[in-house]
Amino acid sequence: MAITAAVCGMLAAGPVACGGTADPGGERASAELARLRGLLREEASELPDGFSARSRDGWVPPFKAADNDCQLLFDTAGGMPSQRGRGTWVAVTYPGDRVGELAGVSLASYTPEDARLRFTRLTQALNGCRIARTSLAGRSTSLRVSGLNLDAAGADVQARRLHGRLNGYPYEIHMVFALAGHTLVSLVHAGVAGVDAERTGQIARSLIGRAAL
Structure with missing residues (x-):
């Protein structure tokens, strides 16, 4: 989108690193963008212990997947341009305190x-x-992809665990996608070796709950 670079630059120092809308001139789209930014500002204050509230740009997949279905998941979780369509979006990454950890x-x-x-x-x-x-x-x-159980995260929630090796090193990714009203929530919790599913669930439940309000 034409406005993406400008928006990301303006927000670089704040809790929302990158966002935009396919209809930058529309009042409704502007209001929706403000709502999504507000959700992330609220979320930053409720992150599990060990996560920094000072966010970075949206998640970048660690590799391009050979399988189209897997790549679609990566692109959606990272807020890639091809997946934004006519929507309004925001994307950030929060660093964690464990080895290679991020949300x-x-x-x-x-x-x-x-x-x-x-x-x-x-x-x-x-x-x-x-x-x-x-x-x-x-x-x-x-x-390898397997199921991931998240207690009381909501009805329209899908979660998976990806576990194996990244460039030869042990690596794990938790992916969560949820539909909360007309908002699509995507979460990636990744790190070297083991990733705490409880922390994944805590972030997911908070995000989904806020988006549903």
């Missing part, structure tokens, strides 16, 4: 019909992505 959050607002269609497509991609492998030959990168 990437993307919130996107659509019409109710478009939001439901996108969540349905993500659910299909989650079922189709069994092993996330790099598209580059000769790299020791392969993450």
Whole structure:
């Protein structure tokens, strides 16, 4: 989007690192962008112990997946341009205090019909992505996908655990996608070796609860 660079620059020092809207001149879109930014400001104050509230730009996938379903999940979680469509979005990353730990959050607002269609497509991609492998030959990168249980996170919630090796090193990613009204919530909690599912659930429940209000 044409306004992305300007928005990201203005927000670099604050709790919302990057965001935009496909309709920058519309009052409704502007109000929705302000709502999403406000959600992240609130979330920054409620992060689990060990996470920094000083955010960075949205999550960048650690590799390009060979499988299209897996790549769709990566792109959506990172708020990639091709996945924003006609929506309004914000994306940030919060660093954690464990080795390589981070929490990437993307919130996107659509019409109710478009939001439901996108969540349905993500659910299909989650079922189709069994092993996330790099598209580059000769790299020791392969993450096996399995279920991830999050207690009381909500009805329209899908969560997966990706675990294996990234460039030969043990690595784990928790991915959570949720539909809260017309807001699509995406969360990535990643790190070297083990990632605490309890911390993943805490962030997810807080995000989903705020977005649903």
